[in-house]
Amino acid sequence: MKAWEVRRPGLGVGGLLLRIDWVLVILLALTTAVGFAMLYSAAGGNIRPWAGPHALRFGAGLMVMMAVALIDIRFWLRCAYPIYAASLLLIVGVEFLGEVGMGAQRWLKVGPLSVQPSEFMKIALVLALARHFHALDDSEANSVPRLLLALALIAVPALLVARQPDLGTAAMIGAGGVALLFLGGISWRLFALFGIAAGALVPAVWYGLKDYQRDRVLTFLDPGRDLAGAGYHGFQSKIGIGSGGEFGKGYLEGTQSHLGFLPESHTDFIFAVISEEFGLAGGLFVLALYLAIMGYGFAIGFMARNDFTRLLAFGVTFTFFLFVFANVAMVAGLIPVVGVPLPFISYGGTAMLTLQIGFGLVLSAKVYRDVEMEEDASGRPAGPGSIAAIR
């Protein structure tokens, strides 16, 4: 017990709540408010069918985020691998029980809820790798068995998700994993070696792609190739952004979205609606909002007192960044069309819940910044971790 004793005992739930980084929570709520306003617009000036549920989901997710934040960070350390294993099981589960949506097998129906296990994996992997690199020295981090294990942790879910086939999510899982390898202290030489190996895999991946996926890539490389077909979404999206100009056409005045030229204007392409109605100013405001959120995540990581919370905060922040970058770059025509939502703004529950859980973990890292973490990384059960134990 003594090993994990809190330095400043006697904090109640109220005291814990005070330690939550409320500015970060407010920034997330603000982003969700932007989403609410844009979903209201995308529905032609209606709360239904998206804006209202979007706000409600954020509220529900907020409860989850708070719960996650208030749970002792040591509990999350202990549960890192089990959570990863559970997520992996769910991904395997959709192979057999999943519903096919948008040409890919990703959804698992649990009662009235539809969940995408591959979304949860993005956070579960961060958790598992942070745990993996916790309390090591440099030579341990670079030992071959540990490296192989880390690679397996990344590759197994990434390949399973790619098989679904959901290339965007698979790429994001892979990218998140690689970032954590780098943050975790893999030597530059090994990292370069991985880079070359990955490059060699590109042709193999290309032949493994489905036709529509190859189409998207080809269309991206040559936008004029098929303006009516595969290139239509990307082109209409660029028209939406470009026609917004500096200050936009005005709220609810977007023609591309309201007249049906923008596809999926309430989900993956909502950034185009923002850019059309509020122009460059609106787009930059949203990007600034995201930068601020990333800054807070980064700061928490920087102030962390141990490797697990450090890597967790940097990893979640990086995952969040990946969502933002992949979505905006896709909508702005910088990368091929991949199905990645704009965090806290696009309509759709799983991504928001995933990120709320992720930020819950980051907040927990801040709340429990002062607890003593066990330095033993053997995975031995580390005693009861609960609020009661902290008292």
Add this chain to the structure above:
Amino acid sequence: MAGVSSRTQLIRRRALLVGGVQVGLIGLLAGRLVQLQVVEGERYSRRAEDNRTAERPLAPERGEILDRRGRPLARNRETYRLLLVPEKAGPIDVALDEIGRLATLGPTARERVRRAVQKQPGFEPVVVLDDMSWEEMARLSLAIAEREGIFTNAAQRRIYPLGPAAAHAIGYVGRVSQKDLERSDSASLLRMPDFRIGKTGVERTQDETLRGAAGTRLMEITSTGRQRRELGRQEGLSGETLRLTLDAGLQRFAAGLFGKETGAAVLMDVRSGGLLATVSAPSFDPGAFHDGIADRQEWLSLAGDPLHPLSNRAVSGQYAPGSTFKIAVALAALEARVVSADQRFFCNGVHELGTGRFHCWRRGGHGHVDLFKALQQSCDIYFYEIAQRTGIDRIAAMARKLGLGAATGIELPGEHDGLIPTKAWKRKARDESWQVGETLLAGIGQGYVLATPLQLATMTARLANGAHAVLPRLIGGGNAPELKIDRRFLRIVRKGLAAVTGSRRGTAWNARIEEAGFEMAGKTGTSQVRRISRLERRLGVRKNEDLPREQRDHALFVGYAPADKPRYAAAVVVEHGGSGSKAAAPIARDLLLAAQKAETAAS
């Protein structure tokens, strides 16, 4: 940082690196936004505008067609229609049943609607009922007020007050065909679902004048082409009102004169060439073509009719002019000075040429015949004689001066040239040399000679006015060039024609106008449809009345009135009507009398 392990420092260093990359990439996104929205913003704005807007043509109102006194020959009427929007009206058969309970809806109309629904996008309205009265429209509007996807509206419909009486001259409008689209350069206007184009008659030849200019509506559209609202409109220009030389009363009267007969009549002002009436029988209802497909059955029955009601015989019917051509032969002979007016020939009923025998219509012959008597009694022997002396080429030259042998250029479609043979023509067309016997046949308007009723009326008008080579027309006025025929010769021929109706021995005495001051002069013609063989002649020529209809002679008459101071010329052809004096002359008489009476009534 003192007391911080090297591993912590490594992770922080790398985090800074990764963070830097993240900020850099977000910066890249911001740069991309600047590129799209500021640098290329204008280009994308145009694309968005192109996306969102579409120009739709606005149909101009078609110009009216009036007669010479301003009475309508073709006008537009507001008509009420019932329309259905397929995507809003629900299952099509249910909707049609519903409408069928409120109004009469035949199986052909149902079929047409069903076909249209399959062809068009779901948001484009389909006309279910057309041409409803205001009362019917009001009743239906009330009944369907709550029903989504079915509504009534008003549209323009072309109305022809004279109906079949002027169908060939005025023509009709109908749906735009693929051929019409290929001919025209204003395709966007023609592609409008309610647009109607002139299909024949003046409606066709003057279509561009009557059509007007399309306006445009700038519409906001969705990605599927649905129109959301009007952004702006530029009204089109209505078509011009067209005033014709036709007289509605005379036209209707002329059409009535034919009864069950087939043929054509043309009534012309001899000074201007303007047509007061032009009739072709049998006729058809020009209003029936408005909806095209719906009346396909009717169209097929018209097009397949052996009597060809759709063809305008006045301009496209080519007939052997028979004895009416003797006017041209007489003038040619006088001009060639191969005969003088008082020179006589003896008619014993037969004219021999080599081994050939050419008969006069009067078996016993006319005895001594001069030009006056030859025209009055239509002696064939006299004209064989002078035709042979004049020669075919000089006859042809005179015929052309009178307006035969070439299309007159009237503002009607389908006009034919007729045929005035020459030696050169025969060599070219038949690769044979001209036979003198053929000149003799041409001398009585048989053989190769062909003319349209309109050309015969033109010939008569030029003879009657004695000075101007008038051209027939339906629109406007203009100066006709001088007629290059010696007026003395024209007077001589007119004197002969006056005797045709004006003397007891004239061939058309029975069809004379008895009222003083209104007298008619003219020339009868009977053109053979079949050849009379020598054997048949010996056995006795069968009377026309005994022959089947299609073998009977065509009856012709050309004339003008008043005989001493001509104002109106008429040409009448009654197909298989028998003799010109009995079938054609009375029609010309009634027409010329009515024209003169109409003039005195108006002034």
